[in-house]
Amino acid sequence: MALEKLEQWLEKYWLGELSQVEEMQFKSELKANKDSLKGELKQMAEWFESHEETKQNLRLDDSFDDKIMATIQKKSKPVDSWNWMKVAASILVVFALGFFAWWMPEQQEQKQLAKQEEKAYREAKATLELMASMMNHGKKHLSSLEMINTAQEKVKNTFQPDRKEKKEGQDG
Known part of the structure; x- marks a missing residue:
């Protein structure tokens, strides 16, 4: 049982x-x-049974508490001295701020310049397109002038041989 x-x-x-x-x-x-x-x-x-024996044999001596407290107090003391890591970090922050203070206005100037260039390009393109359209419009009227020029040339050519003959007759 x-x-x-x-x-x-x-x-x-x-x-x-x-x-x-x-x-x-x-x-x-x-x-x-x-x-x-x-x-x-x-x-x-x-x-x-072995667990009970181990429990009974596990006794801390009187100095254990003192050792632990000393270790805790030692680790918890603040360090007042400046070490080189703090100085290096400060210098790095100063350089980074200086770089950004120099770099940001340059970037803004470049952006403004790019905008101005784009605006100038668009204006020049619009002006050239306007001139091209005006020239093409004027080309239509030139054809009538070309006909007048052709007629003038024909008239000149027909009367010019007579002048040459008169000049030859007067010379001789």
């Missing part, structure tokens, strides 16, 4: 269903019947 009860308690122990009272009874029964147990129950009895 005691063996069956121990096995039931072992099952409950592994499932985490033992109350504190039952766990204490379980441990004391294991300890009392250690020699007659076998298998897993015997291993559990030995483990609980």
